[in-house]
Amino acid sequence: MPETFVIAQGGGPTAVINQTVAGAALEVRKRHPGARVLGARHGVRGIRDGDYVDLSAVPEEQLRLIGNTPGAALGSTRDKPDAAYCDVILKGLQKAGADAFIYIGGNDTSGTQQILTDAAGDRIAFVHAPKTIDNDLEENDHVPGFMSAAEFVAGAFLSVDLDFRALPGTYVGIVMGRHAGFLTAASAAWRLDAESGPHLIYVPERAFSTERFIDDVKASLARHGRCVVAVSEGVSTADGKALVESLVPADRLERDQHGNVKLSGSDLTAALERALATGLPGKRARVDALGYMPRGAISAINAVDAQEAFDAGAFAVQVAAEGGGSVALQYDGTRTVLKKVPLVNVAGKTRHMPDDFLQPDANALSETGMAYFKRLVPEKYKIGKPFV
Amino acid sequence: MPETFVIAQGGGPTAVINQTVAGAALEVRKRHPGARVLGARHGVRGIRDGDYVDLSAVPEEQLRLIGNTPGAALGSTRDKPDAAYCDVILKGLQKAGADAFIYIGGNDTSGTQQILTDAAGDRIAFVHAPKTIDNDLEENDHVPGFMSAAEFVAGAFLSVDLDFRALPGTYVGIVMGRHAGFLTAASAAWRLDAESGPHLIYVPERAFSTERFIDDVKASLARHGRCVVAVSEGVSTADGKALVESLVPADRLERDQHGNVKLSGSDLTAALERALATGLPGKRARVDALGYMPRGAISAINAVDAQEAFDAGAFAVQVAAEGGGSVALQYDGTRTVLKKVPLVNVAGKTRHMPDDFLQPDANALSETGMAYFKRLVPEKYKIGKPFV
Numbered sequence: 001m002p003e004t005f006v007i008a009q010g011g012g013p014t015a016v017i018n019q020t021v022a023g024a025a026l027e028v029r030k031r032h033p034g035a036r037v038l039g040a041r042h043g044v045r046g047i048r049d050g051d052y053v054d055l056s057a058v059p060e061e062q063l064r065l066i067g068n069t070p071g072a073a074l075g076s077t078r079d080k081p082d083a084a085y086c087d088v089i090l091k092g093l094q095k096a097g098a099d100a101f102i103y104i105g106g107n108d109t110s111g112t113q114q115i116l117t118d119a120a121g122d123r124i125a126f127v128h129a130p131k132t133i134d135n136d137l138e139e140n141d142h143v144p145g146f147m148s149a150a151e152f153v154a155g156a157f158l159s160v161d162l163d164f165r166a167l168p169g170t171y172v173g174i175v176m177g178r179h180a181g182f183l184t185a186a187s188a189a190w191r192l193d194a195e196s197g198p199h200l201i202y203v204p205e206r207a208f209s210t211e212r213f214i215d216d217v218k219a220s221l222a223r224h225g226r227c228v229v230a231v232s233e234g235v236s237t238a239d240g241k242a243l244v245e246s247l248v249p250a251d252r253l254e255r256d257q258h259g260n261v262k263l264s265g266s267d268l269t270a271a272l273e274r275a276l277a278t279g280l281p282g283k284r285a286r287v288d289a290l291g292y293m294p295r296g297a298i299s300a301i302n303a304v305d306a307q308e309a310f311d312a313g314a315f316a317v318q319v320a321a322e323g324g325g326s327v328a329l330q331y332d333g334t335r336t337v338l339k340k341v342p343l344v345n346v347a348g349k350t351r352h353m354p355d356d357f358l359q360p361d362a363n364a365l366s367e368t369g370m371a372y373f374k375r376l377v378p379e380k381y382k383i384g385k386p387f388v
Numbered sequence: 389m390p391e392t393f394v395i396a397q398g399g400g401p402t403a404v405i406n407q408t409v410a411g412a413a414l415e416v417r418k419r420h421p422g423a424r425v426l427g428a429r430h431g432v433r434g435i436r437d438g439d440y441v442d443l444s445a446v447p448e449e450q451l452r453l454i455g456n457t458p459g460a461a462l463g464s465t466r467d468k469p470d471a472a473y474c475d476v477i478l479k480g481l482q483k484a485g486a487d488a489f490i491y492i493g494g495n496d497t498s499g500t501q502q503i504l505t506d507a508a509g510d511r512i513a514f515v516h517a518p519k520t521i522d523n524d525l526e527e528n529d530h531v532p533g534f535m536s537a538a539e540f541v542a543g544a545f546l547s548v549d550l551d552f553r554a555l556p557g558t559y560v561g562i563v564m565g566r567h568a569g570f571l572t573a574a575s576a577a578w579r580l581d582a583e584s585g586p587h588l589i590y591v592p593e594r595a596f597s598t599e600r601f602i603d604d605v606k607a608s609l610a611r612h613g614r615c616v617v618a619v620s621e622g623v624s625t626a627d628g629k630a631l632v633e634s635l636v637p638a639d640r641l642e643r644d645q646h647g648n649v650k651l652s653g654s655d656l657t658a659a660l661e662r663a664l665a666t667g668l669p670g671k672r673a674r675v676d677a678l679g680y681m682p683r684g685a686i687s688a689i690n691a692v693d694a695q696e697a698f699d700a701g702a703f704a705v706q707v708a709a710e711g712g713g714s715v716a717l718q719y720d721g722t723r724t725v726l727k728k729v730p731l732v733n734v735a736g737k738t739r740h741m742p743d744d745f746l747q748p749d750a751n752a753l754s755e756t757g758m759a760y761f762k763r764l765v766p767e768k769y770k771i772g773k774p775f776v
Contacts, residue, residue, distance in 0.1 A: 013554045015547075018772075041776055042554075053775040065772030071550025075776035078555065155687040159403075162459025163684050166401045166430075167466065171680070264674060266657040273653055286652060291676030292559070296551050298769055299543040299687040381686055384406075384453030387441040388429055388463035 001032055002100040002125060002320055006047060006093060007055070008040040009072040009131075010105030010112070014145030015301045016309035017131045020104045021074065022067030023313025024129070025055045031317060038096055043077035043103075044085070044112065047092035067310060070296035080108050086115045093124055100125040100320035104313075106132035106143075107348055110326055114347035117324060125324040128343060129316040131309070133295050136180035138349045139341045141331035142376055144312050147305035150186035150377045152294040153230075157187040161197035161228045165386050168226040169284030170217055171197075172272055176294065178234035178263060181205050181353045183294065187230035188365045189373040192385060197228025200363045205352050208235040208243050214279030216363060221283070231272070233263040233289070247271030264291070302377070308336060315340075389420055390488040390513060390708055394435065394481060395443070396428040397460040397519075398493030398500070402533030403689045404697035405519045408492045409462065410455030411701025412517070413443045419705055426484055431465035431491075432473070432500065435480035455698060458684035468496050474503045481512055488513040488708035492701070494520035494531075495736055498714055502735035505712060513712040516731055517704040519697070521683050524568035526737045527729045529719035530764055532700050535693035538574035538765045540682040541618075545575040549585035549616045553774050556614040557672030558605055559585075560660055564682065566622035566651060569593050569741045571682065575618035576753045577761040580773060585616025588751045593740050596623040596631050602667030604751060609671070619660070621651040621677070635659030652679070690765070696724060703728075 007024055009017055025037045039053040040046030053074065055063070066073045081089060089112075093101055101116070101124055103109050110128040117126045130137050133149035153175060164171050175184040181203020188198055199220040202208055208231075220227035235243045242261050245253060248271055254262040269287045276285040294300075312327050315338040319325050325340045326347075357369030365373070395412055397405055413425045427441040428434030441462065443451070454461050469477060477500075481489055489504070489512055491497050498516040505514045518525050521537035541563055552559050563572040569591020576586055587608040590596055596619075608615035623631045630649050633641060636659055642650035657675045664673040682688075700715050703726040707713050713728045714735075745757030753761070 009554070013551050039775060062772055065770060066774070067772075068769070069550065069771040069774065070547050071774060072554035073772070073774040073776070074554075075774075076554040152687065155685065156681055159458050159684045159686045160680050162457065163401050163680055166397070166460035166462075166464040265661055266654040266675065269654040270658060286680065287654065288677060288679030288681070290681070292548050292551055292674065293544055293676070293678070293681065296547045297543065297687070298547045298771070299540065299685075381456070382453060383457040383686070384450055384455075384461065386454075386457065386459060386461040386463075387427060388461070 002035060004036045004038065004097045005100045005102060005320065006038045006040055006096055006098040007102045008043045008046060008104070009074050009076050010043040010103060010109040011076060011078070012133065013070065013072040013076055013296050014131055014133055015070040015148035015296045015298065016145055016306045017104055018069050018073045019067040019306050019309035020129050020131065020144060020313035022063045023310035024102055024316050025063055026060060027314035027317040039074045042075035044079055044081055044089050045077050047089050050092060050095065052096065070298050070301070081112050081115065083115065086112065086119060089116065090120050098124060100127065102127045102129055102316045102320060104129040104131050106134065107137060107346065107350060110343055110346045111348040114343045117343055121324060125320040127316045127319045127324050128326040128346065129312050130327055130329065133183055134177055134180050135182035136351045137346055138351045139326070139328040139345050141329055141336065143329065144305060144309035146182065147302040147376050148300050149183055149294045150189065150373065151302045152297045152300035153183055153186045153290065154189035154377050155300060156290060157198050157228065157230060158190040162386065164197065164226045164228055165388050169286065170221065170227045170229070170276060170280065172229040172231060172287040174231055174233050174268060174287070174289040177204065177232040179204050179350050179352065181232050184230050184232040185353060185357060185365060185369060186373050186377060188370065189377040190379060195224060198230040199224060199227050200229045201365065202231040202235050202363055203353060204232050204234040204236060205355065206358065207238040209237065210275050214275065217276070217280065233268060244268040244271060247275070311338060391423050392485045393423060393425045393488045393490060393708065394428055394484055394486040395425060395490045396431045396434060396492070397462050397464050398431040398491055398497035399464060399466070400521065401458065401460040401464055401684050402519055402521055403458040403536035403684045403686065404533055404694045405492055406457050406461045407455040407694050407697035408517050408519065408532060408701035410451045411698035412490055412704050413451055414448060415702035415705040427462045430463035432467055432469055432477050433465050435477050438480060438483065440484065458686050458689065469500050469503065471503065474500065474507060478504065478508050486512060488515065490515045490517055490704045490708060492517040492519050494522065495525060495734065495738060498731055498734045499736040502731045505731055509712060513708040515704045515707045515712050516714040516734065517700050518715055518717065521571055522565055522568050523570035524739045525734055526739045527714070527716040527733050528739070529717055529724065531717065532693060532697035534570065535690040535764050536688050537571055537682040538577065538761065539690045540685045540688035541571055541574045541678065542577035542765050543688060544678060545586050545616065545618060546578040550774065552585065552614045552616055553776050557674065558609065558615045558617070558664060558668065560617040560619060560675040562619055562621050562656060562675070562677040565592065565620040567592050567738050567740065569620050572618045572620040573741060573745060573753060573757060574761050574765060576758065577765040578767060583612060586618040587612060587615050588617045589753065590619040590623050590751055591741060592620050592622040592624060593743065594746065595626040597625065598663050602663065605664070605668065621656060632656045632659060635663070699726060
């Protein structure tokens, strides 16, 4: 039986990642009375630096309030540990007397747990608890954090489409997502009818062509009198380059510390504005990056997502008692079930949106895709149909 | 007693402007059984073109659903009629047999009603029903549409601040508002404590200096380890020029059809990104424009705002029976009361945020300002305090 659990959060926060902390901490109290739960501040940095919150001492009521709070309450990190860093983490865990480490995060986080398992899986149980708004983890039907972010995006596009019914023009909303288009595609979940936007959806899984984009917008304007577009920040041209790379001069392109092209700045917004101004001169067009807003929006916390995130934390404690692994949310045809899967199946892998979620020859969801998003983000509001 | 009402919506949509249509249409049924209510499509354009929806024929249940719907269900327009255009509108109203015209909108809309009143106020009752997310109408304590937009902004900044507690850096959120800073200042309504963002607020009512901005951000980073900033798109430098004008080369500056500098494009976002990259080289910074999202967000419809917007529509019918005027929402110290005020007091005027809403020497709300926003946008969520 584990006696000291260390828990940490990695990568971008979500609206419900703290539910997973609360779920794990409260499950330890239930299954392992007397065991300690140490929350490492800022992910593996806290383990490296011995910087912990004693979650065992936090009253249940307070933990439940923390669960309701968006963002990562323990702090997070973008550190992607290599073998040497993992050695430092192992020493930190040993110093803390840890016999289980639950790390909540996405594919990078599961990758860290894989390295640690290979090094010391016989002494410490390493558990990955899933979290990502990108919804891009293998073995999972969907991932905690996604439904809430998807609900934000569905609501934002429903709302903006209603705005553009009233004052027609072209709207492009840029949605987070470097490699997987799930979150962008969720923009269609709350379409009212066949007239509704988003009229066009561009995801990283399909090659993007600016020419085709302008033609698509023209066709949509001709048909609907307006055009609402959802585009992933990570869309790429046929040569595999990020769109922002083909639209922005190389000397003006920003890169992050890992050398990846920075998708989050205003470059892509400006480039799409220029493309629309050139392709459709004089026509009203607006390009907004939704930016950080979908990620941890308190206004869009989905109750099912919150519960599943809590349950995933509780289940992680069971997985720890079984020696470690990755927690996965699978769908059995009627409901979501929690499963323990091998870390290696998830670590460092990216699940892409299935090709059949999109229509073969159009930038729109297929029935299969629509059914998936309607299951995860069912309609929430009772509204009427505008007169225009 | 009026027998034919024409109703229309002008300017940018809001989350609750349709409540005002529903409130007016249902009040006519109650007060003037048998009277007709014609909804003009796309504001005064519908009157010009004889393009109406017969709202008298729409079942109550459907009208209430429309009320719940963000955006302008009748369509809207940016047309600002001059005397000649107003003459065309008058002919249109006469053709429709209108004896009352209720126009829902902001200061431009009330200006149109003023011109029409001067021309034919003895024959037709012209009523202005208030609507604007800018909250900038004279005679009003607050304006329908503002509370919902403010709730979106308060929630967005609370959420982003929690995100930046987890992964520190500088975040700048650009909020709509050319002349009035109310919506930007609402970003502080849901601050958790003295540590919470937004740490800096810049509104059009105070001169903006890029040097001071960088110094402010540095001080905030030193004090809080992160810096969350809310800035109005309309902030101006000491010479009265929009900030975007002083940051963007004149030949690259976009202007709208009225010759106003376009505030809504990515120019300001890019300029602030550059200012931060230059002033704080190598530091993590993100600039997002909230764009259209606060304006009609279905996720942030405030129940009080919805009810007040409905009531303002109903009250507009009473004002019509009294010969016309502008509907104002005033505050008597304990509650909001509806008043009829002269159109001339509102028409074409802009209410600025009172100077004492801000601290004299800091870019932060004063107690007076905080009390105003806490009254309009009371806390809604029960959450905990993060461990970082």
